[in-house]
Amino acid sequence: xxxxxxxxxxxxxxxxxxxxxxxxxTENHRYMYWYRQDPGHGLxxxxxxxxxxxxxxxxxxxxxxxxxxxxxxxxLTLESATSSQTSVYFCAISGxxxxxxxxxxxxxxxxx
Amino acid sequence: xxxxxxDPQALSIQEGENATMNCSxxxxxxxxxxxxxxxxxxxxxxxxxxxxxxxxxxxRLRVTLDTSKKSSSLLxxxxxxxxxxxxxxxxxxxxxxxxxxxxxRLQVFP
Numbered sequence: 522x523x524x525x526x527x528x529x530x531x532x533x534x535x536x537x538x539x540x541x542x543x544x545x546x547t548e549n550h551r552y553m554y555w556y557r558q559d560p561g562h563g564l565x566x567x568x569x570x571x572x573x574x575x576x577x578x579x580x581x582x583x584x585x586x587x588x589x590x591x592x593x594x595x596x597l598t599l600e601s602a603t604s605s606q607t608s609v610y611f612c613a614i615s616g617x618x619x620x621x622x623x624x625x626x627x628x629x630x631x632x633x
Numbered sequence: 634x635x636x637x638x639x640d641p642q643a644l645s646i647q648e649g650e651n652a653t654m655n656c657s658x659x660x661x662x663x664x665x666x667x668x669x670x671x672x673x674x675x676x677x678x679x680x681x682x683x684x685x686x687x688x689x690x691x692x693r694l695r696v697t698l699d700t701s702k703k704s705s706s707l708l709x710x711x712x713x714x715x716x717x718x719x720x721x722x723x724x725x726x727x728x729x730x731x732x733x734x735x736x737x738r739l740q741v742f743p
Contacts, residue, residue: 525675552729554730556733561735562735563721563733563734563735563736564676564721564733565733566730566732569729569730571729577729579730611675611676613675613676618725618728618729619663619664619725619728619729619731620681620725621666621678621681622676622678622723622731623678624675624676624677625675626673626674626675627673627674627675
């Protein structure tokens with residue numbers, strides 16, 4: 522299995538608080554992605570990175586920011602969490618553009 | 634709107650039967666990929682088929698691609714209870730991203 526670790530695996534927090542999710546890889550892959558998965562919507566891309574300090578927005582980026590200061594770490598931040606951001610968040614990595622992605626086991630985030 | 638749409642949304646079969654899932658998409662692609670997701674886990678890549686390929690096999694999996702109809706199918710032969718999962722197609726167009734469909738939930742009864 523590809524070396525991808527997401528932390529935390531579960532988190533419950535309150536509306537208005539900041540939240541940071543971490544994705545750590547040991548594969549030295551160039552591309553890293555953050556998705557959210559909600560019933561009826563499949564996986565939707567939030568942000569992705571194509572290198573250190575190189576990031577771009579995905580389909581549902583509003584309310585989220587990301588940072589990648591090292592190849593192995595990709596952070597997703599909810600500056601002021603809202604209940605609509607309750608979801609399961611997945612990190613993925615890949616080598617070349619468009620090639621298969623390898624996923625972490627997700628973070629279940631509940632915002633009350 | 635979703636690039637990939639799977640059909641059916643849910644499928645229930647008995648062990649030993651074949652399972653077929655379909656994926657339709659809207660724009661030209663570089664490749665199409667199928668993933669499996671077990672409950673509570675991340676997605677696992679199953680197979681990739683490129684736009685110039687028509688059929689690909691991997692073990693009990695057979696994937697076809699019809700670019701003229703913008704559709705793909707995933708066939709799982711001789712299904713097992715362990716195949717119970719959700720299956721997603723994802724399309725790679727000329728960007729850094731994959732676009733995932735909403736998935737087919739497969740239930741295989743022993």
